[in-house]
Amino acid sequence: MRKEQIYMRTFVHIILAFGAITMIAPFIWMLSTSLKSLNEVFVFPPTLFGESLRWNNYLQISDRFPFSIFFLNSMKIAVLVTAGQLFTCSLGGYSFARLKFPGRDIIFLLYLATLMIPYFVIVIPIFIMMRSFGWVDTHYALIVPGLFSAFGTFLMKQFFLTIPRELEDAAKIDGCTPFGIYRRIFLPLSKPALAALGIFTFMWSWNDFLAPLIFLNTITKRTIPLGLAVMQGLYSTDWPSLMAASVLSVMPIIIVFLCAQEFFVKGITLSGLKA
Amino acid sequence: MVTRPLRRKLKKRKVKGIAYNEVLWGYLFLLPNIVGVFSFIFFPLVIALGLSFFKWDILTPSVFFGLKNYIKIFQDITFLKVFRNTIYYVAGTVPLGIFIALIFAVALNRASRLIKLYRAIYFLPVVCSMIAVAIVWQWIYNPEFGFLNFVLSFIGIKGPKWLSSTQWAMPALIIVSIWKGLGFNIVIFLAGLQGIPDVYYEAARIDGASAWNQFWRITLPLLSSTTFFITVISVISSFQIFDQVFIMTDGGPARSTSVIVHYLYQNAFLYFKMGYASAMGCILFAAILSVTLIQVWRAKTWVHYGI
Known part of the structure; x- marks a missing residue:
């Protein structure tokens, strides 16, 4: 019984964590892209950050x-x-x-x-x-x-x-x-x-x-x-x-x-x- | 508590004074609301119905067309295609979206400590505008540099071209819609789950029921009115999908993602066929109405109200 409960709990947390990552990932992708230069965007495999964080992007779109x-x-x-x-x-x-x-x-x-x-x-x-x-x-x-x-x-x-x-x-x-x-x-x-x-x-x-x-x-x-x-x-x-x-x-x-x-x-x- | 004699006294007062004329006050209170709902919902609905019997391009006077708009619609290959696409979208989004939401809600209901944090995370896409979400996902779906195919490459899958593939564009839209609406359904399911008294589970546990049996024989039946509610509202809103299509594919490629509302928008505001578009709208309304009525009628066989 105890063992079953532990398995259950672990299973539940794996599902929830997987779901949470799926929910958050697009937001991180959005944020990460918004701080790159145009060249840094078109690379494979993608990186989380470019060479520097280009906060300027936010000013340039005004x-x-x-x-x-x-x-x-x-x-x-x-x-x-x-x-x-x-x-x-x-x-x-x-x-x-x-x-x-x-x-x-x-x-x-x-x-x-x-x-x-x-x-x-x-x-x-x-x-x-x-x-x-x-x-x-x-x-x-x-x-x-x-x-x-x-x-x-x-x-x-x-x-x-x-x-x-x-x-x-x-x-x-x-x-x-x-x-x-x-x-x-x-x-x-x-x-x-x-x-x-x-x-x-x-x-x-x-x-x-x-x-x-x-x-x-x-x-x-x-x-x-x-x-x-x-x-x-x-x-x-x-x-x-x-x-x-x-x-x-x-x-x-x-x-x-x-x-x-x-x-x-x-x-x-x-x-x-x-x- | 108000005692009987007091209530009687109240009634007498009601008869006597105009100050407490419920009928008058009732209409007065409803007035601002009903004027608006009448002018901006009921009246336009009647006009739309009327307009569907006319041919009208806004600029020149309208011509009475009888049922010709409706006849033309059912001979319009494009309309039949967008109708099929809409059904595909609804059938792909609603059951899967509800199923996934149910799994997460049941799981969340067990994770007592982190429930608020998770709930906030799952709800995040719900509050964002579909436009922003659609643009981000368009970039995620980019076949060469997008995030999704990057993730798929980890597990050795060469991802499809998603939005530029006639086969994958619609599933791509369905994924976005499920992702965006998941938190909404989860929160409703959670409220339903929390309304189920613990004693049922305790009794079941004492009788030695497995977790699976508890879910199948207690949770699901007692959650059926919630499931019903979510199904009805998801169907109604899925039939009206537009924003994602407009931003991500504009109906393409080769109209494989064009849906009723998208085609209606093009007819009304690009080709200015107001009568034709109105007729399409009336068909959409009829479709939503009949599907909802069928659901309400079928509900008797599987929805249990009250505990």
Whole structure:
């Protein structure tokens, strides 16, 4: 029995370590390439480092990949979208979870059904709408449709259902309106869920590629993923520069992730388990 | 706890005051959200459906086309090819991705001390943008100087040309997708695993059940609702694969990696065939809807809810 356990444990750790190396290796490869010269990249077998670490690569790409402009654009869009969704989704979620009104369950079912609608089915009509508003090649085209989400509403509803009813009963007796209950009881109690939704929305918006690809043209309006994709299209074999740009582009979200790991995990489990 | 008389008092108050009119408040709360979801999801969906019966190039007025778009699509050899490619991709990504995630989740669940560190490592690709990931993997797949063929050469394998080979390009995309999505599935599986009470395993151990039997008769059945959830969302998202294709192969070589959404994108935003592309989108939606409904229907036979 003991021996079997030891074998088992060793086996488990070998699997996990192998997996972890597989997960990390592409990142090391990216980092290592980003610090080499172009000549050092095209050698076989590849080396981990070139003759020297060329941090200069990161400075030299600034004209092809103006990171700070893209960063600010991505940041602006992601922050506004996240704030909007936190507001609309928590209100909607509260309504679905706690208030009774005719048609509620049907509306909720329709909301769930929208999760199956591929973005590409609705993107053509949205493109036409944006064109008629004159919003093509502006950030509005990305921000305004992003302020609402069926998924976020669903997530908030699931969380609100776990809040015991007794808490609001007392408030109701004191004559508190549903808005008061939402603001004074539900919002403060749902900080973890709000954080989870916020971080997820931020990540999706930050990494979104399709919408920027379709709606944005001007260089100065591009987001990080779009900027990166355009650069790849133009300099497809300049691997050190491409890798340097890639490192820059994943850095912010990785930092956010490392700081707020728990909320990522919570967001996933919240949406997954009670589905 | 609120006692009975209090609840009754509450009800009375509800009837009396407008201050607590649930119906009014209910709609009011939902309003901002529903306006958005209606204008940017339901309305566009209806328009897309309508548009699929028209021929329209954005610039000149649209022409009513009846079912011609749909008829043309099913005679379009390229569409049939991208449809097959999409099925190939979904079938290659979903089962394998779930299987690997399950193995790692079970293993992680046993490595109690390092669980957080490992979880963070596995989750790292999930947070990165697909664009960056795709570019890095494109370089990894480089046949001569790439990392993958370098590693393969260690074990005496001469790696294929990956992205420039019609045979290997799609598997290459599948590998990237599994690699990127693994952490997401692992975290959901882990949450499911941690929801299984220890007493079941203790009872099984006392009865002398082997580790394999415990996995097969306790873990898998009690995890079935999680597996079901992951399957459904993986299928829905796999059908919509685009970013990797756009960056890594642009559908090539010889359309061997072109998928529905990629072809739809080309039709809509390169050839400006809006009606044709909309019809394609509706077919994609129908495909996703039917596969999901089949899964929900089949779920009764293998998913156990509750413990």
